[in-house]
Amino acid sequence: MQKSIAELLQEETFLQEVTVKGWVRTFRANRFIALNDGSTINNIQCVVDFENTDENILKRITTGAAISISGILKESLGKGQRIEIEVKNIEILGDSNPEEYPIQPKKHSFEFLRENAHLRVRTNTFSAVMRVRSALSFAVHKYFTENGFYNFHAPIITGSDAEGAGEMFRVTTMNPEKIQKDENGNVDYTRDFFGKETNLTVSGQLEAETYAMALGKVYTFGPTFRAENSNTTRHLAEFWMIEPEMAFYDLDANMDLAEDFIKNVIKYVLENCKDDLEFLDQRYTKEEQSKPQQQRSEMTLLEKLNFVVDNNFKRVTYTEAIDILRNCKPNKKKKFQFIINEWGADLQSEHERYLVEKHFKCPVILFDYPANIKAFYMRLNDDGKTVRAMDVLFPGIGEIVGGSQREERLDVLKEKIKTLGIDEKELWWYLDLRKFGTAVHSGFGLGFERLVQFTTGMGNIRDVIPFPRTPQNAEF
Amino acid sequence: MQKSIAELLQEETFLQEVTVKGWVRTFRANRFIALNDGSTINNIQCVVDFENTDENILKRITTGAAISISGILKESLGKGQRIEIEVKNIEILGDSNPEEYPIQPKKHSFEFLRENAHLRVRTNTFSAVMRVRSALSFAVHKYFTENGFYNFHAPIITGSDAEGAGEMFRVTTMNPEKIQKDENGNVDYTRDFFGKETNLTVSGQLEAETYAMALGKVYTFGPTFRAENSNTTRHLAEFWMIEPEMAFYDLDANMDLAEDFIKNVIKYVLENCKDDLEFLDQRYTKEEQSKPQQQRSEMTLLEKLNFVVDNNFKRVTYTEAIDILRNCKPNKKKKFQFIINEWGADLQSEHERYLVEKHFKCPVILFDYPANIKAFYMRLNDDGKTVRAMDVLFPGIGEIVGGSQREERLDVLKEKIKTLGIDEKELWWYLDLRKFGTAVHSGFGLGFERLVQFTTGMGNIRDVIPFPRTPQNAEF
Numbered sequence: 001m002q003k004s005i006a007e008l009l010q011e012e013t014f015l016q017e018v019t020v021k022g023w024v025r026t027f028r029a030n031r032f033i034a035l036n037d038g039s040t041i042n043n044i045q046c047v048v049d050f051e052n053t054d055e056n057i058l059k060r061i062t063t064g065a066a067i068s069i070s071g072i073l074k075e076s077l078g079k080g081q082r083i084e085i086e087v088k089n090i091e092i093l094g095d096s097n098p099e100e101y102p103i104q105p106k107k108h109s110f111e112f113l114r115e116n117a118h119l120r121v122r123t124n125t126f127s128a129v130m131r132v133r134s135a136l137s138f139a140v141h142k143y144f145t146e147n148g149f150y151n152f153h154a155p156i157i158t159g160s161d162a163e164g165a166g167e168m169f170r171v172t173t174m175n176p177e178k179i180q181k182d183e184n185g186n187v188d189y190t191r192d193f194f195g196k197e198t199n200l201t202v203s204g205q206l207e208a209e210t211y212a213m214a215l216g217k218v219y220t221f222g223p224t225f226r227a228e229n230s231n232t233t234r235h236l237a238e239f240w241m242i243e244p245e246m247a248f249y250d251l252d253a254n255m256d257l258a259e260d261f262i263k264n265v266i267k268y269v270l271e272n273c274k275d276d277l278e279f280l281d282q283r284y285t286k287e288e289q290s291k292p293q294q295q296r297s298e299m300t301l302l303e304k305l306n307f308v309v310d311n312n313f314k315r316v317t318y319t320e321a322i323d324i325l326r327n328c329k330p331n332k333k334k335k336f337q338f339i340i341n342e343w344g345a346d347l348q349s350e351h352e353r354y355l356v357e358k359h360f361k362c363p364v365i366l367f368d369y370p371a372n373i374k375a376f377y378m379r380l381n382d383d384g385k386t387v388r389a390m391d392v393l394f395p396g397i398g399e400i401v402g403g404s405q406r407e408e409r410l411d412v413l414k415e416k417i418k419t420l421g422i423d424e425k426e427l428w429w430y431l432d433l434r435k436f437g438t439a440v441h442s443g444f445g446l447g448f449e450r451l452v453q454f455t456t457g458m459g460n461i462r463d464v465i466p467f468p469r470t471p472q473n474a475e476f
Numbered sequence: 477m478q479k480s481i482a483e484l485l486q487e488e489t490f491l492q493e494v495t496v497k498g499w500v501r502t503f504r505a506n507r508f509i510a511l512n513d514g515s516t517i518n519n520i521q522c523v524v525d526f527e528n529t530d531e532n533i534l535k536r537i538t539t540g541a542a543i544s545i546s547g548i549l550k551e552s553l554g555k556g557q558r559i560e561i562e563v564k565n566i567e568i569l570g571d572s573n574p575e576e577y578p579i580q581p582k583k584h585s586f587e588f589l590r591e592n593a594h595l596r597v598r599t600n601t602f603s604a605v606m607r608v609r610s611a612l613s614f615a616v617h618k619y620f621t622e623n624g625f626y627n628f629h630a631p632i633i634t635g636s637d638a639e640g641a642g643e644m645f646r647v648t649t650m651n652p653e654k655i656q657k658d659e660n661g662n663v664d665y666t667r668d669f670f671g672k673e674t675n676l677t678v679s680g681q682l683e684a685e686t687y688a689m690a691l692g693k694v695y696t697f698g699p700t701f702r703a704e705n706s707n708t709t710r711h712l713a714e715f716w717m718i719e720p721e722m723a724f725y726d727l728d729a730n731m732d733l734a735e736d737f738i739k740n741v742i743k744y745v746l747e748n749c750k751d752d753l754e755f756l757d758q759r760y761t762k763e764e765q766s767k768p769q770q771q772r773s774e775m776t777l778l779e780k781l782n783f784v785v786d787n788n789f790k791r792v793t794y795t796e797a798i799d800i801l802r803n804c805k806p807n808k809k810k811k812f813q814f815i816i817n818e819w820g821a822d823l824q825s826e827h828e829r830y831l832v833e834k835h836f837k838c839p840v841i842l843f844d845y846p847a848n849i850k851a852f853y854m855r856l857n858d859d860g861k862t863v864r865a866m867d868v869l870f871p872g873i874g875e876i877v878g879g880s881q882r883e884e885r886l887d888v889l890k891e892k893i894k895t896l897g898i899d900e901k902e903l904w905w906y907l908d909l910r911k912f913g914t915a916v917h918s919g920f921g922l923g924f925e926r927l928v929q930f931t932t933g934m935g936n937i938r939d940v941i942p943f944p945r946t947p948q949n950a951e952f
Contacts, residue, residue: 474633
């Protein structure tokens with residue numbers, strides 16, 4: 001098997017003949033080809049003997065062209081690389097007309113690159129982001145597997161709409177030109193593919209609970225959906241979520257897991273994506289420099305990542321957080337858009353960022369939230385007004401994890417469902433878990449793209465997923 | 477951290493005090509609790525001193541109840557286990573009323589268990605299947621990561637409908653009660669969430685090609701959808717698919733990869749899921765024994781798995797296969813439902829099974845299919861009538877992998893698209909890959925559930941995914 005550029009750049013045996021295929025990044029002085037094959041952010045330098053090379057070939061060595069190079073692997077005398085290839089033969093596999101190729105060796109705006117999402121991964125920034133994304137994804141599976149969790153594939157199409165985590169997309173095969181109605185003039189969903197109304201999942205949690213109560217520790221890692229008209233740098237209509245769910249875990253064990261998990265996956269990429277992270281670190285620093293002094297991050301990207309790995313997350317109750325916020329300067333000076341007056345207020349992004357970035361200056365886990373601002377399935381505390389919920393808040397990102405200990409008591413859960421006006425029949429199977437062998441259990445959800453954003457330092461969530469889905473945009 | 481039953485059963489240090497939480501599988505003679513926590517198919521035997529235990533507690537130790545046991549880990553004198561716990565204390569965490577609990581310690585039909593998909597994973601068979609499924613999933617990620625592939629998340633909601641791999645589900649936020657029409661009376665998709673008609677993906681391949689042509693080797697592992705009214709033991713409306721895509725790979729390299737990949741992931745579960753596979757092997761053997769002699773498998777489940785790992789897949793051209801089929805007994809005796817007369821016929825499941833199970837008696841890779849029965853993106857051979865397609869056929873399963881070398885030549889691809897009446901504009905980004913730095917590339921798709929079926933010996937695909945989606949069925 002032919003070696004990748006990542007492998008060739010590690011070679012210790014010089015003077016061997018090698019063949020390498022890749023895409024031209026730059027061609028300088030009719031002599032130096034910087035060749036990349038995607039296996040690493042680093043190019044391999046291929047030195048062309050232009051005097052003895054067909055001019056028609058030389059002309060076709062343009063940015064983006066696919067070529068195959070055979071030559072001798074040599075120690076490089078030039079600066080910037082340890083190794084280079086003395087080219088013996090060049091074959092043009094696929095041309096790239098410089099007049100037409102959108103990805104030229106210059107700075108392109110992220111907006112422009114989003115419109116060319118099929119080509120943007122050919123740039124240094126996006127290839128680095130996507131390699132880190134891939135490594136994070138593997139780190140997730142590795143962490144859970146090594147810690148006794150089973151991967152569980154939650155259903156994507158769901159007939160259950162009780163979770164209420166957000167607006168849903170409907171899934172249907174009914175012809176919108178002629179929707180079939182029943183005798184009362186209502187849409188006749190029995191004619192639809194699944195014989196009922198179905199939607200795209202907003203969370204696999206409820207189903208994951210059924211598996212946790214049998215396999216002990218499980219996790220999902222799959223796409224989830226929100227049909228919300230949010231055009232922000234933190235929201236996608238389609239995103240990937242990681243949801244572990246553990247029998248016999250209380251909220252403390254849940255918080256321990258969330259912290260250990262995040263630290264471990266970041267550690268994994270620090271160890272396995274050095275070159276990509278160094279590049280992204282420099283990019284981040286440059287971007288920060290273009291901001292006004294007071295908006296700049298105090299740490300470089302790598303410093304931020306190491307900080308998360310090395311420091312304990314601060315655990316703070318909601319009640320403590322409200323006290324801090326009520327008495328803080330921006331609240332008193334009415335700098336917050338939403339002024340915090342009373343216990344019970346829902347925290348906005350500005351408050352979370354204040355706590356994390358200004359007050360504690362480290363990742364924060366808020367817990368024990370008021371029951372009425374949290375989901376129905378969270379376990380009620382003995383005070384009768386707070387629930388065993390937790391959110392992990394990250395600098396620059398805000399909420400990265402939301403979780404809870406689940407209400408395991410059938411009577412309390414039924415009461416809650418009734419109060420909210422949810423039909424018990426909708427949740428018969430969820431209630432069964434409390435009828436038959438119920439136990440303390442907990443879990444959380446982590447938005448994968450927010451983790452990728454944090455790890456790569458990318459400001460816009462649309463730039464950390466290959467083909468972002470947002471309102472009015474489902475190109476490709 | 478408290479140890480799982482899987483860990484306790486490995487313990488070498490006896491007489492230590494342990495606490496374990498799990499669910500009661502059986503309670504025998506008021507003395508022997510078989511406790512399971514999902515970490516392994518094996519139960520731990522907990523020996524109760526019933527004379528000194530509160531009768532009210534004893535009564536509540538019923539199948540399915542969640543309990544916490546503290547006691548001393550001891551070498552077992554009984555048959556069937558090496559280790560047991562001498563119970564010192566029992567706490568009932570959650571009762572399970574034997575009158576109501578559906579999962580009793582007896583044989584339930586798979587139909588019944590499908591209706592109780594939220595509880596069926598509490599049985600030995602389904603917990604084993606789902607642990608093997610999880611291990612296979614990890615093996616997939618491990619194999620690709622170790623072989624230089626990057627994981628790529630293909631979009632689930634797609635505005636592109638050119639692939640034509642099957643009927644699609646529409647994704648919409650339009651209110652079916654009042655579909656908005658434009659001035660010509662047509663559905664006004666510009667009012668829909670994405671401003672256009674969108675569907676659930678049938679394959680991430682086309683998008684994966686964009687990433688392969690930048691990162692070199694990528695793979696997707698995500699849900700895909702078919703809105704087909706197929707009520708068979710081999711079809712789901714929602715299933716998980718693995719799609720690797722590799723730049724600079726021709727069809728031979730593609731076949732090599734498919735074979736090596738399948739062997740490796742099966743090897744992984746053979747090494748890592750011994751207990752579950754042994755259980756499933758026995759289950760399979762019992763099931764086979766209930767069949768008429770001539771329908772029985774010649775091999776046990778474990779023999780089949782080892783056979784796949786140890787033997788080369790037979791590679792046969794479509795043309796050779798047609799010759800074999802045309803001259804075989806069942807064709808001549810008109811035992812096939814579809815008689816093979818001529819070159820160009822599409823192979824049905826019965827033909828594929830004949831080749832694999834009767835003729836070659838091993839996994840088979842068929843390749844070089846007639847162009848007109850395969851997808852538009854497959855590379856045309858020089859003969860002008862076959863394409864570089866391949867299908868991997870497995871005993872008992874049929875097609876488990878479908879792949880091809882992709883058409884990398886812009887002019888040939890455009891011609892094909894034109895012939896099929898597909899609008900070039902729909903595929904502008906796909907064609908761009910052939911305009912800018914095109915190269916030979918290949919890939920394949922593997923239906924994950926079929927792999928799980930093969931590995932676990934389960935006959936119905938609905939029994940290898942947690943919550944199956946099929947026509948008229950999206951419960952849970």
